[in-house]
Amino acid sequence: MPYVTISTVRGILDAAQKKTLLERVTDLLVEVEGQGNPDFRRNVWVRIEEQEPAHWSLGGMQPTPEIIAGMFGAIGADGVRVARP
Template sequence: MPYVTISTVRGILDAAQKKTLLERITDLMVEVEGQGNADFRRNVWVRIEEQEPSHWSLGGMQPTPDVIAGTFGAIGADGMRVSRP
């Protein structure tokens, strides 16, 4: 029974992107580990862990919510992307 964890910065993925990512990772695990057996799908756990931007660093720089929104677009209260840069 595989457990897949995806770590990302909060604010980068909207609800639709998360849904797509969860579905496609599941499909990949069925294809690779489950050798294409559709029944294997019920054994695949996929989790997205989101951490605050202040918990990340890239090249010594910490992203801010404003930088993330400016790069990827803002996410509304409903979890959906409301704008793209």
């Protein structure tokens, strides 16, 4: 029974991207570990763990929500990415 945790900065993925990521990682585990057996799917756990931007650093820089929104577009209250300005 595989358990996969994907860690990311909050605000990078919108709801549709999370859904796609969960589905595709599950598909991959069914293909590889489950050897293509579709019944293996019910044993696959995939979790997306989001942390606040202040908990991350890349090259010594901490992203802010504004930087993330500028790079990827903000995520609205409905979980859908708002187009970048």
